[in-house]
Amino acid sequence: MDFDTTIGRREFIKNLAISSAIIAAKAMIPGVLFANEADFKGLGDLDWNKTPCRFCGVGCGLLVAIKDGKAVAVKGDPQSPVNKGLCCVKGYHSIQSLYAKDRLKSAQIRKNGKLVNVPLKEALDLVASKMQETIKKHGKDSVSMYGSGQWTIPDGYIASKFMKGAIGTNNLEANARLCMASAVTGFISTFGLDEPMGCYEDIDYADVFVLWGNNMAEMHPVLFSRILDRKAKNRKVKIIDLATRTTRTSYASDKSMLFVPQTDLAIANAICYEILNSGKANFDFLKKHVSYKKGKTNIGYGLEDGFKFKDKLEGIDLDAVKKFLEDYTPEKVSKYCGVSVKDIRYLASLYSDPKLKVMSLWCMGVNQHTRGTWMNNLIYNIHLLVGKISTPGNSPFSLTGQPSACGTVREVGTLTHKLPYGVVMSEKAREKAAKIWQVPVSKIPSKPTHHTVSMFRALDRGDIKFMWIQVTNPMVTMPKLKRYRDGANKEDRFIVVSDIYPTPTTEIADVVLPSALWFEREGMFGNSERRTQHFNQLVQPPGQAMSDGLQIMEVAKRMGHGAMFPWTKENYIEKIWSEYSQFHANDKHSMAPYEVLKENPGMRWPYVKGKETRWRFHAKYDPAAKGDSYDFYGKPDHRAWLIIRPFEMAPEPPNKKYPFLLCTGRVIEHWHTGSMTRRIPALHQAVPEGYVEVNPIDAKELGIVNNTKLKLSSRRGSIVLKALIDGRARPQPGELFVPFFDESLLINELTLDAFCPISKQPDYKKCAVKIEKV
Amino acid sequence: MSKNKLEKISFPMIFIFSLLMMTFVYVQVEVFDHFSTKDLDKKETQKEVKEWGKIDDIKAAKQMYQYLDRPMHDNNFIDKTARQRTLESFYELRAYDGAPPVIPHPVEASLTLTGDSCLACHENGGFVPKFNAYAPVVPHPEKKSCRQCHNPRDGKRLFKNTNWKKNSNPRGVNHLPGSPLTIPHSIQMRENCLSCHSGPAAVLEIRTTHPERTNCLQCHVEIKSKKIWGEN
Numbered sequence A: 001m002d003f004d005t006t007i008g009r010r011e012f013i014k015n016l017a018i019s020s021a022i023i024a025a026k027a028m029i030p031g032v033l034f035a036n037e038a039d040f041k042g043l044g045d046l047d048w049n050k051t052p053c054r055f056c057g058v059g060c061g062l063l064v065a066i067k068d069g070k071a072v073a074v075k076g077d078p079q080s081p082v083n084k085g086l087c088c089v090k091g092y093h094s095i096q097s098l099y100a101k102d103r104l105k106s107a108q109i110r111k112n113g114k115l116v117n118v119p120l121k122e123a124l125d126l127v128a129s130k131m132q133e134t135i136k137k138h139g140k141d142s143v144s145m146y147g148s149g150q151w152t153i154p155d156g157y158i159a160s161k162f163m164k165g166a167i168g169t170n171n172l173e174a175n176a177r178l179c180m181a182s183a184v185t186g187f188i189s190t191f192g193l194d195e196p197m198g199c200y201e202d203i204d205y206a207d208v209f210v211l212w213g214n215n216m217a218e219m220h221p222v223l224f225s226r227i228l229d230r231k232a233k234n235r236k237v238k239i240i241d242l243a244t245r246t247t248r249t250s251y252a253s254d255k256s257m258l259f260v261p262q263t264d265l266a267i268a269n270a271i272c273y274e275i276l277n278s279g280k281a282n283f284d285f286l287k288k289h290v291s292y293k294k295g296k297t298n299i300g301y302g303l304e305d306g307f308k309f310k311d312k313l314e315g316i317d318l319d320a321v322k323k324f325l326e327d328y329t330p331e332k333v334s335k336y337c338g339v340s341v342k343d344i345r346y347l348a349s350l351y352s353d354p355k356l357k358v359m360s361l362w363c364m365g366v367n368q369h370t371r372g373t374w375m376n377n378l379i380y381n382i383h384l385l386v387g388k389i390s391t392p393g394n395s396p397f398s399l400t401g402q403p404s405a406c407g408t409v410r411e412v413g414t415l416t417h418k419l420p421y422g423v424v425m426s427e428k429a430r431e432k433a434a435k436i437w438q439v440p441v442s443k444i445p446s447k448p449t450h451h452t453v454s455m456f457r458a459l460d461r462g463d464i465k466f467m468w469i470q471v472t473n474p475m476v477t478m479p480k481l482k483r484y485r486d487g488a489n490k491e492d493r494f495i496v497v498s499d500i501y502p503t504p505t506t507e508i509a510d511v512v513l514p515s516a517l518w519f520e521r522e523g524m525f526g527n528s529e530r531r532t533q534h535f536n537q538l539v540q541p542p543g544q545a546m547s548d549g550l551q552i553m554e555v556a557k558r559m560g561h562g563a564m565f566p567w568t569k570e571n572y573i574e575k576i577w578s579e580y581s582q583f584h585a586n587d588k589h590s591m592a593p594y595e596v597l598k599e600n601p602g603m604r605w606p607y608v609k610g611k612e613t614r615w616r617f618h619a620k621y622d623p624a625a626k627g628d629s630y631d632f633y634g635k636p637d638h639r640a641w642l643i644i645r646p647f648e649m650a651p652e653p654p655n656k657k658y659p660f661l662l663c664t665g666r667v668i669e670h671w672h673t674g675s676m677t678r679r680i681p682a683l684h685q686a687v688p689e690g691y692v693e694v695n696p697i698d699a700k701e702l703g704i705v706n707n708t709k710l711k712l713s714s715r716r717g718s719i720v721l722k723a724l725i726d727g728r729a730r731p732q733p734g735e736l737f738v739p740f741f742d743e744s745l746l747i748n749e750l751t752l753d754a755f756c757p758i759s760k761q762p763d764y765k766k767c768a769v770k771i772e773k774v
Numbered sequence B: 001m002s003k004n005k006l007e008k009i010s011f012p013m014i015f016i017f018s019l020l021m022m023t024f025v026y027v028q029v030e031v032f033d034h035f036s037t038k039d040l041d042k043k044e045t046q047k048e049v050k051e052w053g054k055i056d057d058i059k060a061a062k063q064m065y066q067y068l069d070r071p072m073h074d075n076n077f078i079d080k081t082a083r084q085r086t087l088e089s090f091y092e093l094r095a096y097d098g099a100p101p102v103i104p105h106p107v108e109a110s111l112t113l114t115g116d117s118c119l120a121c122h123e124n125g126g127f128v129p130k131f132n133a134y135a136p137v138v139p140h141p142e143k144k145s146c147r148q149c150h151n152p153r154d155g156k157r158l159f160k161n162t163n164w165k166k167n168s169n170p171r172g173v174n175h176l177p178g179s180p181l182t183i184p185h186s187i188q189m190r191e192n193c194l195s196c197h198s199g200p201a202a203v204l205e206i207r208t209t210h211p212e213r214t215n216c217l218q219c220h221v222e223i224k225s226k227k228i229w230g231e232n
């Protein structure tokens, strides 16, 4: 009996080993089986076409089936290196966003307070004449355009050329200011060039994943699955969830460390302290490739109109860095950050262990932060101290939220201070733009005007009278919403909104233009890993709907700028691509040609001599890097800058009257303001309305149960929401979480419009509120 | 069935399953310990917890990852000659969808007060020679008082006939051809998808083809409302 069972057990374990090998093998080709095995029978012959997903910044490759001129099915594109055939629930249902009943098909003009359908021509004429009239009366800087990281690249390019080249104002912004600005300023200050040095392939090499305030399981689901696959293949792989809220991601992680909001600054510094102090820094790397800087401190929060701030970096030495870090010993920091000394040391040891490849990932937790630029700098500091950067698996990786925040807003530069190449302040950059656009250099103004919050403040004050909003929904997403809604509704303001469905933003519009969505037109998106992805027009847009770019071109023609947009409806994407590519025609940024993009599931820039670049700043992988190893060529000294940044408090800490800290965010089912995903039955039915997550301890103390109606109030406004306790996540005691997708429960009535003084990106994650049962 | 006979059967069974259990403990600790969520250290992160007693895990967030990569969930591992659970036999034991199933097999009175003896077979599942079947995995092993909800069925005769009709069983819906099914039932107490949808004891018709993905809620969402947005 004994003998038998021993054999049995041995065999059993052997079987286990075999089957885990099978599982691991399957995991290596995630999703491929889905695309092939899914049941598409009954649909007859289908025509499958590639396109990037319309929703998040992961940028999954999809295959969309078209039948009788309509999109009918989706599968993950097995050819796409991003997702290898796998999607998330949003991607699988994404095409239904085209077909809700209330799709805007006709242009509308507000007459006697009501939006009425008009012929498109009439609406475009009105937009052009209104814009011209406003410029005449109040000057060029009284008109503005507010776009989006969901613009296609050509649309963003047209907007930039129109506003900066044709009209001659820098009043051009995009909603990526609300989501990626701190990432940009972080990159620029540390490396001199925007966007990640690494790519998604880092996931397949890394041994440790540190997620900084990043609920990847819900927000970057397919990449998170890629991490889980990596883990299934290698059991030593560790996921560390460093967060302010317990989420699905926490449970999939090996270790979850919850910290007090805002103290991530201190924790990052404590990790640096520990690395340096334990002698485990990579001193050789530091000596060759890093310079040390310090910036301004006590930099404010931008709460007042007309707030101005400019950072100034001064050189320092390593000893000064060490001295600075003495305030951030794990013992000192642990006292206020909520993470134990042991855990801080553990993190530092993971980062500094020479045998481990480490990938840090972050998104809105770090970026939507009144010290967002600093947080980005600090994560780079950690990676620089241990020299883990720009090589496979060693990667500080800033994730993007929107499908083309990188491609359109950051690369084309649809921001007040940017041009497609360089910044407006640089004469060289203006000259380059003027040459390509064939306008006099003097046409392009050299001073940035308004960043997003400032632009809406100017609209409220009346400095800006005309605003054209495309592909975004600011009347749901602006912080301290009431001020900006009231401002937009003022008597002599004129608001044009290009969108696909009625939203709270079309409610403030004087003119609504119906837009073509996604593959109802041709276009490109650029995702988080510098991958540019092209999609063909696959179906016809409904009614009068046309692409956002074509709308701008139509208005430009009416205003006499037609010569700058000499393209036709058929060829404008291709023509724009070759014109735009001239801006980036150098080894550091060159873009893949149109034909290559059309044929492939995306290409990562710099695309040099027929090859994409996977890791920048290292001579082994990057043709622009000189020498035989690292070359941080974005900076004049060819070094990465380690900038010391202190811990500073958040602007509105909780007090007796407003004892809770409010964090806002997304859920996996909904994209941004829900104007598309709520119209997709499966997604709406899964999360039909907004709610407030309360920690069970607080709930017990206050007698709150699921569905208790709670009135949340901040100093700026209040709304009533139903409580949800441990639904899918749990904020810490004293914290609340509310998703922002529900346009009838506008949480941004409560949020604070404080922003990072360097990036001007608002902090949606920390403001003081109180709750009352109603 | 006499008590004596029961003892004869259940003793070797228990012995075999303790071995299986040990193997799983071994597997969990030695081989798959990196998947355990034991590091979610409540003491350090939620200081007030002590005052209020233990806070449960967030099941909907936790359960999908609990059985990450268990070989039992590889379909290749299943002895296909064993008796399979089907939707018919599944619902036969339930008064309605979501009702606790009755216990279809004999249980010994002295062993059933707490869950430990049930869990010996039902926590991880495993082959039961006596029934030539795999034991179904309980989706909520943390609830130990099994007999609170699950009672053995002693015969099928009724006291009086009833007009009760079972509601129709839920069906997952494809909103698009080939798109992932939505979850048509509440996942309360059933947060571990794998317990019914994967592994040798999973119900035949609803067995997933891809248990190794483990991140179920990435693609399959629980439907909380039947309404379309904007409709009343």
Ligand code: SF4
Residues within 6 Å of the ligand: A053, A054, A055, A056, A057, A058, A059, A060, A083, A086, A087, A088, A089, A090, A091, A092, A220, A221, A222, A223
């Ligand atoms: S992960 Fe993002 S890009 Fe990929 S399918 Fe989901 S929403 Fe689309």
